[in-house]
Amino acid sequence: MQNAVSAILSASSGPVAIFTDFDGTLVEIASHPDAIIVPDDLPARLRSLYSALDGALAVVTGRTIETIDSFLPAQDFSVTGSHGAERRHDGTSEGPAPHIVSNATAITRHVSDTLAGKDGLFVEPKPTGVAVHYRAAPEKGAMASAALESALEGHPDFHAIAGKMVFEARPLSANKGAALEHLMQVKPFAGRTPVFIGDDVTDEDGFAAAERLGGFGVRIGQPAETSARFALPDIASLFAYFDALIAREPNTAASDFADQRVQESRVR
Ligand SMILES: [Mg+2]
Structure with missing residues (x-):
């Protein structure tokens, strides 16, 4: 190489x-x-x-x-x-816009509620979104994706992204x-x-x-x-x-x- x-x-x-x-x-x-x-x-x-x-x-x-x-x-x-x-x-930090943070919090709560108790799925809250990792339970990928899609309804300024064994909601911007x-x-x-x-x-x-x-x-x-x-x-x-x-x-x-x-x- x-x-x-x-x-x-x-x-x-x-x-x-x-x-x-x-x-x-x-x-x-x-x-x-x-x-x-x-x-x-x-x-x-x-x-x-x-x-x-x-x-x-x-x-x-x-x-x-x-x-x-x-x-x-x-x-x-x-x-x-x-x-x-x-x-x-x-040395200068710039954080996310407040409305992005509040939407992310609502989406995270929805996903956490939907997936509560589901072994092998790890919900990672983020300041501007949420990630659902299914590396420990690859068969639950569809479940993770569905939970995220459902949480995103009513949040048109967010979208879902598929990564490696992870689905993530994040702001379009x-x-x-x-x-x-x-x-x-x-x-x-x-x-x-x-x-x-x-x-x-x-x-x-x-x-x-x-x-x-x-x-x-x-x-x-x-x-x-x-x-x-x-x-x-x-x-x-x-x-x-x-x-x-x-x-x-x-x-x-x-x-x-x-x-x-x-x-x-x-x-x-
Ligand atoms: Mg990477």
């Missing part, structure tokens, strides 16, 4: 901005969302990548920002959580493509080639947005119909790509600092 990594590196010849999903992309999916294991070397690798990209690194996930912080504490990268409904960039487009308007992402990396259906919006803005997508895992231009078979090969970017990209923070000093002295 070195060839695929090389091809992706060739396509990322200029300065790139990395937008990466979390579950199934940076960490292996587990039987329960809380049971994922963060690889020992991931935190340091992400810090190095952040530095090599002069901060143009964002985690874009269906998880909440709080959850990402719990798995990857003390990181400086930008985080767009809940599929784009909440974001933190450059929040998606990973919009998240990428938002960040690409601000420093240090603006002007770079966007690379969106993910493993699942919800990442397709991100792949398409990256292409629209002159970049590309990278889909991790099993071959699938995708708008990602490249594919990598597993997380290990993605880390090989990250390590190559770290080795290649000069850290220009020092020269930026020098430029700033020059500008400041001119002002004076």
Whole structure:
């Protein structure tokens, strides 16, 4: 798979901005969302990548920002959580709109009531929606889907998305493509080639947005119909790509600092 990594590196010849999903992309999916294991070397690798990209690194996930912080504490990268409904960039956080939160609460209550006592189904409330995981009971997928569809009646601003062993309700306005487009308007992402990396259906919006803005997508895992231009078979090969970017990209923070000093002295 070195060839695929090389091809992706060739396509990322200029300065790139990395937008990466979390579950199934940076960490292996587990039987329960809380049971994922963060690889020992991931935190340091992400810090190095952040530095090599002069901060143009964002985690874009269906998880909440709080959850990402719990798995990857003390990181400086930008985080767009809940599929784009909440974001933190450059130390500033922006939460979801109140009407989205109240609708999400109503939908979550409906789903929880419908599925109460159903073994193997895990209802995960989110600030802007709800996820029903059926990995532990694959035969109950249809039941999970039906409960969600029923809860969504009367909430036209929400829709249901199917992921890997999960159905999720989320606001129509929040998606990973919009998240990428938002960040690409601000420093240090603006002007770079966007690379969106993910493993699942919800990442397709991100792949398409990256292409629209002159970049590309990278889909991790099993071959699938995708708008990602490249594919990598597993997380290990993605880390090989990250390590190559770290080795290649000069850290220009020092020269930026020098430029700033020059500008400041001119002002004076
Ligand atoms: Mg994923």
